[in-house]
Amino acid sequence: MSTRQLQTGVRLTDSQRLDWLRLIRSSNVGPRTFRTLLNHYGGARAALEAIPGLAQRGGASKPIRICSVAEAERELETSKRQGVSLIALGEPEYPARLRMIDDAPPLLGVRGNASVLTQHMIALVGSRNASAAGVKFAERIARELGAAGFIIVSGLARGIDAGAHRASLGSGTVAVLAGGQDQIYPPEHVPLLEQILPNGAAVTEMPIGWQPRAADFPRRNRLISGLAVGVVIVEAAQRSGSLITARMAAEQGREVFAVPGSPLDPRAEGTNGLLKQGATLCTEAADVLAVVRPILGQPIGGGFEEPDGEPYTGAEPSDEQRTRIVSLLGPTPVSIDDLVRLAQSTPATVRIVLLELELAGRLERHGGGLVSLV
Numbered sequence: 001m002s003t004r005q006l007q008t009g010v011r012l013t014d015s016q017r018l019d020w021l022r023l024i025r026s027s028n029v030g031p032r033t034f035r036t037l038l039n040h041y042g043g044a045r046a047a048l049e050a051i052p053g054l055a056q057r058g059g060a061s062k063p064i065r066i067c068s069v070a071e072a073e074r075e076l077e078t079s080k081r082q083g084v085s086l087i088a089l090g091e092p093e094y095p096a097r098l099r100m101i102d103d104a105p106p107l108l109g110v111r112g113n114a115s116v117l118t119q120h121m122i123a124l125v126g127s128r129n130a131s132a133a134g135v136k137f138a139e140r141i142a143r144e145l146g147a148a149g150f151i152i153v154s155g156l157a158r159g160i161d162a163g164a165h166r167a168s169l170g171s172g173t174v175a176v177l178a179g180g181q182d183q184i185y186p187p188e189h190v191p192l193l194e195q196i197l198p199n200g201a202a203v204t205e206m207p208i209g210w211q212p213r214a215a216d217f218p219r220r221n222r223l224i225s226g227l228a229v230g231v232v233i234v235e236a237a238q239r240s241g242s243l244i245t246a247r248m249a250a251e252q253g254r255e256v257f258a259v260p261g262s263p264l265d266p267r268a269e270g271t272n273g274l275l276k277q278g279a280t281l282c283t284e285a286a287d288v289l290a291v292v293r294p295i296l297g298q299p300i301g302g303g304f305e306e307p308d309g310e311p312y313t314g315a316e317p318s319d320e321q322r323t324r325i326v327s328l329l330g331p332t333p334v335s336i337d338d339l340v341r342l343a344q345s346t347p348a349t350v351r352i353v354l355l356e357l358e359l360a361g362r363l364e365r366h367g368g369g370l371v372s373l374v
Helices: 014-024 031-041 044-057 069-081 096-100 114-118 132-147 160-167 187-196 216-227 241-251 266-276 285-296 319-327 336-343 347-359
Strands: 085-088 107-112 121-126 151-154 173-176 201-204 230-234 255-258 363-366 370-373
Touching (some): 014 031, 014 069, 031 044, 085 114, 096 216, 114 201, 121 160, 132 151, 132 160, 160 173, 160 187, 173 216, 201 216, 216 241, 230 266, 230 285, 241 266, 319 347, 336 370
Parallel strands (some): 151 173, 173 201
Antiparallel strands (some): 085 107
């Protein structure tokens, strides 16, 4: 079969969806690794067969865990039973802007009204320990943006997030979860989520049963910003999760808006800092609309290929090449382009060595195409 462009709306077959689920649920396979494996081996099934050898060559201390057919089938059945659809990257319902980011989830678990994911979205996030004024402003701007035709995206957290969701129940809102669809955090927002689902949706990349950990929230935040054309920050202390969302938004090429606050309020330190760094001042919905409306007419790129062809049969890197590339790596992040240049190697050779290291659990990827040894 010829290479297929998933951006054209082609759906996975049942067997492909099972293979995709097995691959992304296997150890040390994240969204970027998933994409590299598919591009390198021509499909998920061939990638699954190649993983053990890759991890071994990368120096894995024990055999890598590969998600079994039975495990994947159970997850598909449980998801279906709980009303969760696993939408694949590039299928018609998959959010177009989320598809643009480098680490877009290969499979997105969706519950509720999936049609909202095809509409234009604005993210609205802020402090969990929000002031009454902050929540009131978040509700007002969410309501006005909803009336202007935008779906409001947030993280279902206490404070600003909850206010944004409540104010946009009628117009449509998307809650991005850090855990599985049956592990809602905070638990007291389960009733709010049930109110969201008729006109909106809950989305997550995590499997059913996954309880959110601290490390899962920054991972969730990249989806909040990735879904949206712009991100509005309402109250954020220094070193807060909302500032992580703002940073990710900037890295993804999204518009960042910040609501100013009193210099005496610690909850305004983060947003006032964003304004100093060049974020757009936001005191009303019109500030957001003036910036994002011209962007909406621009084409959205970020196609993803599922090369449904033969597995990769090219020459694997030699031991000498591996040693040279690994010797250039350390705890300090370095760009892949620099590795190619300094190793006097080809991009394909460097990519396969990095893939081996990653599957062995020895490589960490950073923003901006940087990598380091764990």
